[in-house]
Amino acid sequence: MATGTPPSSIDWTQDRDGLALALANLASQAGQAVMAIYADGFDVIDKTDGSPLTRADLAADEVVAKGLRTLAPSIPVLSEESAETVDPSDLGDVFFVVDPLDGTKEFVQKNGEFSVNIALVENGVPTVGVVYAPAHNKMWLAGDVAFAAKVHPGETLSSEDIREITTCPDPDQPIRAVASRSHKDAKTQAFLGKMSGCNTTTIGSALKFCLVAEGQADVYPRFGPTMVWDTAAGIAVLHAAGGVVLDENNAPMRVHFGKDGWRNGAFTAWGCEKLKNKTDTNG
Numbered sequence: 001m002a003t004g005t006p007p008s009s010i011d012w013t014q015d016r017d018g019l020a021l022a023l024a025n026l027a028s029q030a031g032q033a034v035m036a037i038y039a040d041g042f043d044v045i046d047k048t049d050g051s052p053l054t055r056a057d058l059a060a061d062e063v064v065a066k067g068l069r070t071l072a073p074s075i076p077v078l079s080e081e082s083a084e085t086v087d088p089s090d091l092g093d094v095f096f097v098v099d100p101l102d103g104t105k106e107f108v109q110k111n112g113e114f115s116v117n118i119a120l121v122e123n124g125v126p127t128v129g130v131v132y133a134p135a136h137n138k139m140w141l142a143g144d145v146a147f148a149a150k151v152h153p154g155e156t157l158s159s160e161d162i163r164e165i166t167t168c169p170d171p172d173q174p175i176r177a178v179a180s181r182s183h184k185d186a187k188t189q190a191f192l193g194k195m196s197g198c199n200t201t202t203i204g205s206a207l208k209f210c211l212v213a214e215g216q217a218d219v220y221p222r223f224g225p226t227m228v229w230d231t232a233a234g235i236a237v238l239h240a241a242g243g244v245v246l247d248e249n250n251a252p253m254r255v256h257f258g259k260d261g262w263r264n265g266a267f268t269a270w271g272c273e274k275l276k277n278k279t280d281t282n283g
């Protein structure tokens with residue numbers, strides 16, 4: 001079944017898997033815009049926080065913003081590229097969170113490890129998420145159920161193209177960890193060092209959540225800074241696949257505007273909460 005543009009009167013909070021598919025198709029279009037610039041060449045601007053910005057971030061943001069206005073005009077949008085202009089109190093309880101190009105450092109280095117992230121957040125909980133890696137032709141999407149699919153940038157996905165994914169924890173095997181390629185920190189290294197025999201793969205962007213969600217890794221520890229748009233979509237995918245993302249207080253991580261603005265605290269994303277005991281046992 002190919003999806004066309006759905007009527008804007010749909011209550012998406014009642015059809016989260018349907019929304020996930022519609023957002024996946026939007027991410028595919030944004031990925032097409034990103035890949036055109038990836039092939040074409042681009043300048044890199046340093047933002048005030050030291051992170052890079054390219055015209056691919058802005059082009060993808062425009063595609064996603066326009067698509068969301070058509071799809072769900074009544075739901076507000078918080079995007080990395082326009083967050084400074086958004087008053088958090090105007091967002092209400094239900095809003096979209098967008099990182100049009102997550103892993104811009106990886107994009108600049110041309111290693112393919114970047115993604116388009118779109119999430120629906122309801123009362124602080126990411127309930128729908130899509131993470132699209134256009135350089136890998138790979139989409140992860142989730143509402144009530146988590147799925148993955150092969151999709152080339154710009155292609156339209158239908159419900160027949162997607163396969164269900166779940167996490168794959170095996171408490172008898174050494175932990176497989178994923179960590180940031182470009183943002184390493186001592187606390188993460190210490191955490192990884194506490195797990196005997198742990199194998200760690202480094203990779204950019206929200207792809208780390210997706211590797212845990214589809215059972216290729218067990219844990220993604222993150223003690224260095226991230227923003228809510230880096231994590232919301234990945235949390236939704238991992239949660240629907242059977243995993244959990246815990247904050248510094250071991251509570252499910254929420255999307256919220258706090259003393260550090262939209263910046264997250266430290267978190268650990270697990271394929272299964274029980275695996276957490278392995279850090280305690282072996283630490």
Ligand SMILES: Nc1ncnc2c1ncn2[C@@H]1O[C@H](COP(=O)(O)O)[C@@H](OP(=O)(O)O)[C@H]1O
Pocket residue numbers: 049051052080099101102103104105179180181182183203204205206225226227230263
């Ligand atoms: N000092 C900092 N403050 C806030 N966010 C940071 C940061 N350093 C890295 N990040 C976040 O980490 C993201 C990259 O994650 P990873 O290291 O897992 O690839 C960046 O996303 P962008 O590339 O969208 O800017 C950025 O939001």
Ligand SMILES: [Mg+2]
Pocket residue numbers: 099101102103229230
């Ligand atoms: Mg990001």
